[in-house]
Amino acid sequence: MDTIINQLSKIENHAASVMENANLLKKTIAQEMNDKTMAFDKEQAAEINKQIETLRAEMEVEMNTKLEHQQERAASILLQMENNYEEHHEEYARELFRQLLKE
Numbered sequence: 001m002d003t004i005i006n007q008l009s010k011i012e013n014h015a016a017s018v019m020e021n022a023n024l025l026k027k028t029i030a031q032e033m034n035d036k037t038m039a040f041d042k043e044q045a046a047e048i049n050k051q052i053e054t055l056r057a058e059m060e061v062e063m064n065t066k067l068e069h070q071q072e073r074a075a076s077i078l079l080q081m082e083n084n085y086e087e088h089h090e091e092y093a094r095e096l097f098r099q100l101l102k103e
Contacts, residue, residue, distance in 0.1 A: 085092070
């Protein structure tokens with residue numbers, strides 16, 4: 001009877017040891033997965049930030065190009081208006097004077 005009890009005790013101790021080792025292995029694997037996940041997340045964040053900066057730079061170039069075109073167009077329109085005024089300012093003044101005299 002003592003032999004059976006001793007054998008059962010050995011089996012129970014061995015089972016407890018196996019379970020303890022399994023728990024340690026489980027914790028180690030969980031930590032490795034956590035580390036890999038954090039490294040992946042960090043890598044992805046860096047890649048996303050790089051892409052955002054690239055897009056931001058492209059958009060800034062595009063915006064500056066559009067702004068430059070608008071400024072050129074505004075300068076062209078202003079020059080046309082000034083030329084028109086220089087050519088017709090006497091007519092404008094006469095017409096304004098006529099309108100004032102009618103009232």
